[in-house]
Amino acid sequence: MSYPGLIAETLSFFKGHNGDTGEAYYARPGQSGRVPGVVVIHHAPGWDEWITEVVRKFAHHGYASIAPHLYFREGPGTPDDVGARVRAAGGVSDDSVIGDVKGAMEFLRSQPNSNGKVGVIGFCSGGRHAYLAGCKLSGIDAVVDCWGGSVIVDDPKQLNAKRPVAPIDLTEKLTAPLLGIFGNDDQNPNRDQVNRTEEALKKLGKSYEFHRYDGAGHAFFNSTRTAFRAEQAADGWNKVFAFYRKHLATTA
């Protein structure tokens, strides 16, 4: 057997929220043929090396994938320094992230090898953003929320001008099928919050599947962290790819 090749690069002309132009990491399979796309949303610390690995993983599995640098507006510097500035300023606004995800979806669909289908996946705070995107954007074919914290907001003080709404309160507007991946030892979201999210989805008749893993906490896919759980992560990735095969495959 042989492994398929892929092409990966940083784009400097990614067009995001408000038409602002910045960087995004983009990878796609090397072989010809139409492919689905996946937008990857990074976590709060920033646009890091692990996120580029995730983008290449999708390309390796036959998807065109893009991870916009959600903090590119915050001036020059390395992604970690820019991420620190964003944190000190209270984080990035939901509107900005949703606009960037929309721009990333449009980019993927505009590529000549696109099959027209686009999924969104996010990790940690990016999982929350993925859930939010599923509720606020039209045209997403499948959403994956990996342990997104603060989808449910129990303390109203967490809401502010940048994050004015708890994503759970927008669940009625969710149009895309949703896959949720969670560790049962996670504290944000904790088991109760995951259960309440599932209850809301069930009550509203949404298409979803949730997978909960024992022996895993937050960020257990991330091989650069002690939170990494090889067995649970392998099964979780299988669930992600099965979900995207189901919802993003080219229709005849």
Place this chain on the structure above:
Amino acid sequence: MCSYIVEKAAIAGSAKGPRGWMRIDTANVYYDHPYDAPFDHALCVDFVSEADGGMERVAVELSRESALALIEKIQAALASGDAAHAVPSDEAESCERSSLVGSQTEVARLF
């Protein structure tokens, strides 16, 4: 968890980064996912100069245990430094007496 919780401390001093020394006026302190350190959570401190726009920083990401150990060592260093740098009480009295001995002119006559 990913959060945006930050404790801001007003400080005064300097920090040395890749471009040399810089004046700092703020420490942004948080306990969350680090960017580089191989821990799930780390005590992170970004030393910045907000007065200069806060564009550069000197950063550390520490394990919880080492952060707590560092707090103890900072306190110990301050305590021992305070003790070492304090002017002994008899020396202080001597200085006080010396200053009462004579005028500047009288002292200058000795040289």
